[in-house]
Amino acid sequence: xxxxxxxxxxxxxxxxxxERFPDAATxxxxxxxxxxxxxxxxxxxxxxxxxxxxxxxxxxxxxFPRDYHSLRALPGVGPxxxxxxxxxxxxxxxxxxxxxxxxxxARITNDGSDIALARTRAQFQRVAxxxxxxxxxxxxxxxxxxxxxxxxxxxxxxxxxCPVARFCEACKAGTQGELPVKSGKLQPQTIxxxxxxxxxxxxxxxxxxxxxxxxxxxFWDLPQPAELNGxxxxxxxxxxxxxxxxHHYTLxxxxxxxxxxxxxxxxWRLDRMQDIPLSTxxxxxxxxxxxxxx
Numbered sequence: 001x002x003x004x005x006x007x008x009x010x011x012x013x014x015x016x017x018x019e020r021f022p023d024a025a026t027x028x029x030x031x032x033x034x035x036x037x038x039x040x041x042x043x044x045x046x047x048x049x050x051x052x053x054x055x056x057x058x059x060x061x062x063x064f065p066r067d068y069h070s071l072r073a074l075p076g077v078g079p080x081x082x083x084x085x086x087x088x089x090x091x092x093x094x095x096x097x098x099x100x101x102x103x104x105x106a107r108i109t110n111d112g113s114d115i116a117l118a119r120t121r122a123q124f125q126r127v128a129x130x131x132x133x134x135x136x137x138x139x140x141x142x143x144x145x146x147x148x149x150x151x152x153x154x155x156x157x158x159x160x161x162c163p164v165a166r167f168c169e170a171c172k173a174g175t176q177g178e179l180p181v182k183s184g185k186l187q188p189q190t191i192x193x194x195x196x197x198x199x200x201x202x203x204x205x206x207x208x209x210x211x212x213x214x215x216x217x218x219f220w221d222l223p224q225p226a227e228l229n230g231x232x233x234x235x236x237x238x239x240x241x242x243x244x245x246x247h248h249y250t251l252x253x254x255x256x257x258x259x260x261x262x263x264x265x266x267x268w269r270l271d272r273m274q275d276i277p278l279s280t281x282x283x284x285x286x287x288x289x290x291x292x293x294x
Contacts, residue, residue, distance in 0.1 A: 004044055013042055024064075027055040036218060036277030043244065043280065045216065050076025066090045079125075088138035095128035096141040097121065100148025105131075106180035107152060110169035115180045186246040194252045195222040195285050196231065203267035204286060205258070206278075220268065222282045230259045237288045242281055253285045 001010045001017075020038050021027040027035070032052060039048040053075035058064055065071050067090070071082035079097065086092035095101075102115050105124045113120040133140040151158045159171050170176040198205040206220040207227070225231055234256040242249045261267075268276065273286065273293055286293050 001042060001047070003047060005042060010042070013039070021055075024055040024058045027052055028059040033218065033277055037275055040219075040277050041280050041283065045219070045277075047076060066092075068092055068094045084141060087141050091137060093132060093134040093137045094141075095125065095132040095137070096145065097125050097128050098145060098148075100146075100152070101128060101144045103154065103180050104144060104148045104152050107157070107170035107176050108164065108168050110173055110175060110179070112175075112179060112181050114183050116182050116184045188246045188248055190248050190250070192250045192252070194225055194254055195281065196225055196228060196234075196254045196256050197222060197237065197285060197289050198228070198256060198258055199289070200267065202270050204270060204273075205261065205265050206268050206282070207262075207265045209279075216279055219277045219279045220282065221279045222285055223262075223265065225254065225256075228256070228258050228262060231256045232259075233257045237285075240284055240288070242284060249281070251281060251285060253288050255289065 001014055017038050021030060021035070030052065032049065035048050035052050036045060039045060042048075054077065057074055065074065066086070068082045068086045071077050071085055072079070077085075083094035083096045087094045087096065102121070102124055105111070105127050106113075106115065109127060111120075111124075113123065115121065115124070128144070131140075131144075147162075147164070151162050155177075157176050159165050159168070159176060162168065162171070165171050168176070170179055205223065207223060209216050209219050209221060211217050225234075234254050237253040237255050239250060239252045242251060270286075270290060270293055273283070283293075
């Protein structure tokens with residue numbers, strides 16, 4: 001859950017998720033729609049699908065993997081997660097390489113190589129492996145990540161309070177503010193769109209995204225005006241902004257009525273919204289109409 005998401009946002013989701021799915025076996029046996037509903041609002045939903053697939057693999061194997069390569073074989077587990085879990089939980093000598101550690105290494109070595117490139121990451125991984133204290137790999141990895149998160153900051157590194165400043169080549173050269181170097185950053189895209197709330201008897205008209213869709217597959221969502229033939233009695237409820245990676249949406253929320261239910265749509269009760277995987281955009285839009293809706 002912490003991948004691409006701030007801790008203060010994650011905590012309530014984490015607590016609810018563990019209450020609903022307290023162990024791997026429970027998660028493995030759950031319906032995917034229930035897992036997505038519990039995750040709804042966190043975004044990056046492939047994480048939830050991978051987490052359930054990993055729970056199924058763990059349950060089938062009869063236990064949790066205890067080494068780097070076995071962890072890497074789990075769905076959704078990349079090099080960073082495998083190194084962090086194997087070192088912190090099982091004392092395996094595996095150096096982590098996340099964004100904070102990349103920044104620390106770039107500055108310690110005064111290396112201006114582009115960290116967006118695979119060859120740079122491979123080189124920095126070798127440096128991290130060489131620095132790792134094998135007798136306490138978990139402590140060392142957490143210290144490196146914490147150093148980057150609290151002192152070796154992106155825009156204002158606290159060099160005067162840094163415990164390793166005397167080893168830092170960038171600090172000596174005065175180049176710490178220029179590192180690390182990263183190219184290829186995607187330019188933000190501004191998108192304007194409209195969604196419609198069609199309501200009857202405390203029910204909202206929703207449609208489910210197809211399983212083959214690249215984004216939000218299997219989630220329920222509000223319609224756009226073009227999807228509703230005969231839409232009438234339209235009023236504007238308001239608007240809000242929503243960001244997904246580098247896409248910045250401005251959503252105009254309408255309310256209206258239709259003479260018949262389009263194919264692929266169905267009514268969902270307002271008090272059932274928390275039970276289905278509902279898109280964050282739909283959830284925010286419905287709150288404009290019903291502020292107390294979860």
